[in-house]
Amino acid sequence: MCGIVAYIGKRQAYPILIKGLQRLEYRGYDSAGVALLNGDLHVYKKAGKVSDLQKFAEGQDVEGTIGIGHTRWATHGEPNDRNAHPHVSNSGNFALVHNGIIENYAALKEQLTNSGYTFKSDTDTEVLVNLIEEVKKQEDVSLEDAVRIALNEVVGAYAIVVIDRTNEDSLIVARKGSPLVLGIGDQEFFVASDASPIIEYTKNVVYLDDQEYAVVDRAGKFTIKTLGNIEITPFIQKLQMDLESIEKGGFEHFMLKEIYEQPRVIADAVRGRMSASEGWIKLGGVNEFANRINKAKRFIVTACGTSWHSGLIGEYLIETLARVPVEVEYASEFRYRNPIIHESDIILAISQSGETADTLAAIEVAKERQALVYGICNVIGSSIARVSHAGSYTHAGPEIGVASTKAFSTQVVILTLMALQIAQQKGTISNSYLRQVLYELENLPKKIEKTLELDAQIKVIAEQLKDAQNFLYLGRGYNFPVALEGALKLKEISYIHAEGYPAAEMKHGPIALIDEQMPVVVLATNESAYEKIVSNVQEVKARKGIVIAVVNEGDKQIKSMADYVIEIPQTEEILTPLLTVIPLQLLSYHIAVMRGANVDQPRNLAKSVTVE
Ligand code: F6R
Numbered sequence: 349m350c351g352i353v354a355y356i357g358k359r360q361a362y363p364i365l366i367k368g369l370q371r372l373e374y375r376g377y378d379s380a381g382v383a384l385l386n387g388d389l390h391v392y393k394k395a396g397k398v399s400d401l402q403k404f405a406e407g408q409d410v411e412g413t414i415g416i417g418h419t420r421w422a423t424h425g426e427p428n429d430r431n432a433h434p435h436v437s438n439s440g441n442f443a444l445v446h447n448g449i450i451e452n453y454a455a456l457k458e459q460l461t462n463s464g465y466t467f468k469s470d471t472d473t474e475v476l477v478n479l480i481e482e483v484k485k486q487e488d489v490s491l492e493d494a495v496r497i498a499l500n501e502v503v504g505a506y507a508i509v510v511i512d513r514t515n516e517d518s519l520i521v522a523r524k525g526s527p528l529v530l531g532i533g534d535q536e537f538f539v540a541s542d543a544s545p546i547i548e549y550t551k552n553v554v555y556l557d558d559q560e561y562a563v564v565d566r567a568g569k570f571t572i573k574t575l576g577n578i579e580i581t582p583f584i585q586k587l588q589m590d591l592e593s594i595e596k597g598g599f600e601h602f603m604l605k606e607i608y609e610q611p612r613v614i615a616d617a618v619r620g621r622m623s624a625s626e627g628w629i630k631l632g633g634v635n636e637f638a639n640r641i642n643k644a645k646r647f648i649v650t651a652c653g654t655s656w657h658s659g660l661i662g663e664y665l666i667e668t669l670a671r672v673p674v675e676v677e678y679a680s681e682f683r684y685r686n687p688i689i690h691e692s693d694i695i696l697a698i699s700q701s702g703e704t705a706d707t708l709a710a711i712e713v714a715k716e717r718q719a720l721v722y723g724i725c726n727v728i729g730s731s732i733a734r735v736s737h738a739g740s741y742t743h744a745g746p747e748i749g750v751a752s753t754k755a756f757s758t759q760v761v762i763l764t765l766m767a768l769q770i771a772q773q774k775g776t777i778s779n780s781y782l783r784q785v786l787y788e789l790e791n792l793p794k795k796i797e798k799t800l801e802l803d804a805q806i807k808v809i810a811e812q813l814k815d816a817q818n819f820l821y822l823g824r825g826y827n828f829p830v831a832l833e834g835a836l837k838l839k840e841i842s843y844i845h846a847e848g849y850p851a852a853e854m855k856h857g858p859i860a861l862i863d864e865q866m867p868v869v870v871l872a873t874n875e876s877a878y879e880k881i882v883s884n885v886q887e888v889k890a891r892k893g894i895v896i897a898v899v900n901e902g903d904k905q906i907k908s909m910a911d912y913v914i915e916i917p918q919t920e921e922i923l924t925p926l927l928t929v930i931p932l933q934l935l936s937y938h939i940a941v942m943r944g945a946n947v948d949q950p951r952n953l954a955k956s957v958t959v960e
Contacts, residue, residue: 349421349954350433350447351375352528353545354509356519356566357536361415362405364538368545369398369419371594374602374748374948374955375447375541376421379432383443386412389513391443393418393432397949414516414566416509418445421954424453425470435474437481438465441513442491444477447541448505448526448958456501476502480510492563495520499561499575505705505958507556509539522561522575526958527703527731530554532584535568542727543587544594544746551587555729588728593745601947603749603841607933608800611793613754614926616743617761624786627779629769631762633722633738640720642773644694648687648719649676650710651698652957654752654836655759659698660829661925662763668922669771679706682713689717696763697723700747700755701956702730711735724762726755740766749948750955751841753933756833760925764789788920792927795917799930802914806931809896809912810938813867819846820861820893821932822854822884823871830871830925834932841950842940851884864892869935871928872899872906875921885909896935898928 351372355361365382373380380401381393386409394404398419418433425431434443450456453472456479461467465478479501484494491512499506505525512518521528521539531538531546531553538546543553554572556562560580564570572582599605622629634641647666649659656678663674677687679697683706689695695714699707702725711721711732723736726744733739742758768785771777813819819838823831832848839846849858851870862868868888872881882905888895889909897903897910900918907913914931940947 349376349423349956349958351419351541352417352445352447352507352509352539353541354416354445354519354521354539355537356414356564357533358413359536361412362410365415365417366398366402368538368540369417371544372541373398373419374750376419376954377949378420378422378427379429380417380419381432381434382415382417383434383436383511384410384412384415385511385513385516389436389440389443391434391436393429393434395428395432414511414519416443416445416511416519423449424472431469431471433473435469435471435477437477439481442477442481442510443513444473444480444508444510446473446476447507450476450502450506451504452502472504476506476508477510491515492520495522495561496573496575496577499524507541517567518563518565520561520563521556523556524558525705525708525731528556530556530562530564530570532570535566537564537570543589547587547589547591547594552584553587554582554584585729589746594748601749601937601941603751603753603937603947606747606749606754607930607937609745610754610757610930611796611800613744613758614761614796615793617758618765618789621765622786622789624783624790627783627786629765629772629786631740631765631769633740634766634769637720637722637738638773641694641770643692644672645690645692647672647674647694647696648689648714649674649696649698650679650682650707650714652679652704652706654756654833655698655700657829657833657836658756658759658763659696660832661760661826662696662698662767664826665763665767665922666770669767669777670774671776672770677710679704679710683709687713689714689719691718693719695719695721697721697732697736698759699723699730699732700726700744700752700759702727702732703956703958704732705958708732708735724759726758748955750950750953751837751936751947756929757926761789764922785920785922788923792919792923795919795927796930799916799927802916802931803934806914806934807938809914810935810942812912813894813896814939814942816844816865816867818861818866819844820854820858820866820868821846821848821871822851822868823848823928824851824877824881825874826922826924827871827874827928830928830932831869833929834869834936837933837936838939840953841936841947842943842945843951844939851881854884855887859887859891862888862891862893864894867894867896869896869898869932870906870910872897872903873916873918873924873928882906898931
């Protein structure tokens with residue numbers, strides 16, 4: 349949450365900062381700001397989107413070849429001009445942008461207030477920039493030393509960039525708990541929360557590690573040190589992503605583009621990891637720790653939001669195929685409830701961003717108790733990927749729409765491969781069944797393409813239902829987590845209240861809500877529980893609910909009862925979530941667009957939740 353960007357070099361900084369902030373806007377979009385050095389320090393900040401900042405800065409002096417920028421997701425203090433970053437120290441000498449939370453900011457603020465400092469904002473960031481100023485003054489040290497000493501006093505998480513009004517030749521960046529990438533150009537440097545603002549200018553990057561800082565200068569020199577003041581040799585990596593992957597490519601929204609990318613990313617997620625004709629699966633992380641994984645007495649999935657939903661599907665998969673018990677935990681609860689974790693447990697930490705604070709904290713708890721942590725992340729080089737003992741990347745490519753779509757599908761694919769590989773190694777499934785599923789997985793991108801062809805029909809359904817105040821989503825077995833996911837998608841982007849339920853659970857409460865106003869989306873593709881779902885649909889219809897049924901092609905019984913029917917291709921039951929989720933993503937998308945909501949940047953949300 350919050351995106352930071354900075355530039356130093358020969359070019360004008362402002363256009364680079366603005367473009368970078370637009371790319372990072374998915375991380376937070378309630379206010380934005382820039383600070384530029386050009387003889388003096390010029391700071392422009394505004395509540396609202398980056399486009400509001402641009403309008404505000406029009407006609408003002410935005411010259412300068414060094415600058416910092418920020419797009420905010422509010423933690424301390426409401427989103428307004430005053431609380432927007434960058435924040436400037438009392439002397440006016442230092443400006444700072446920050447992503448994260450300074451937990452001991454209240455105590456530090458009190459100390460600084462007692463020393464005569466005043467504060468214009470309600471933020472923890474303004475405390476930090478003044479702390480740096482105070483340390484510099486009291487200890488009579490360089491800005492680098494002051495930043496290092498100040499950060500050693502700070503409890504919490506941060507990625508920061510600091511500039512000095514009296515020195516246009518360098519800037520300082522540091523991180524702990526929040527991501528930061530340094531792009532290395534030809535006598536120029538780019539800094540950002542992720543690589544998307546950098547990719548256009550250079551492919552050479554260094555991902556700063558926790559408790560590290562860097563001093564970069566205009567002459568093209570940079571030094572990385574730990575907060576303990578020990579210089580370290582930087583590891584320069586080549587970025588794998590390309591510019592195309594972070595642009596809309598003709599789609600109206602990133603979310604729609606990402607929904608349509610699912611056939612391709614699912615093929616990418618399985619590439620080189622399985623062969624149906626040869627009957628093998630090879631997830632590197634599972635191979636590396638095969639002994640421990642195959643002997644595990646229990647898997648514990650920990651994740652948040654959509655990733656938690658894919659984890660629930662993982663529970664069904666691993667228990668059914670590999671016959672090992674699985675628990676699925678919200679990371680935010682798991683970390684605080686003193687959970688029982690054994691050394692023989694495997695912790696599956698699932699996260700698109702790889703930066704979710706709660707999931708990271710849950711991993712720490714698991715590692716303290718010697719469990720093996722297996723990360724399933726999308727963002728390469730992310731914190732969760734780095735702190736896990738083993739793992740598999742989902743290879744979905746950058747997901748920019750705040751609502752997760754292709755990340756979910758690829759997580760489910762990895763969990764499917766994992767469950768199958770463990771089951772094969774343990775001998776809990778037959779080779780013929782394994783091949784059958786693998787062939788179907790190879791075919792799945794085509795079936796998703798076919799499901800995507802239903803888009804126009806789903807748009808018509810959306811038109812009919814867009815004014816509903818509530819929605820219910822029902823599913824059984826593998827489709828129950830999909831019902832939860834469908835409800836989450838709808839509520840987060842269209843702001844319609846929605847709930848997902850196991851279909852049979854409806855009669856224990858939610859059935860009271862059903863009347864002629866209530867759309868009920870029923871996932872009715874299950875072979876094993878088809879008759880039961882038929883009964884659930886009847887129960888809804890008997891109370892005049894509006895049934896939108898997702899069924900297999902050729903279905904007759906449910907088709908005759910439902911108000912709207914979406915017919916999708918049939919697949920192996922364990923793979924159904926990968927198809928049933930598609931119409932739900934499209935339905936939410938169209939309803940949100942029709943209601944005029946900002947689909948890619950829903951209110952109050954941010955793409956990576958790096959605060960507790
Ligand atoms: C919903 C959504 C969120 C995330 C959750 C976890 O569409 O995107 O619920 O799934 O914040 O994020 P990651 O997967 O990055 O850990």
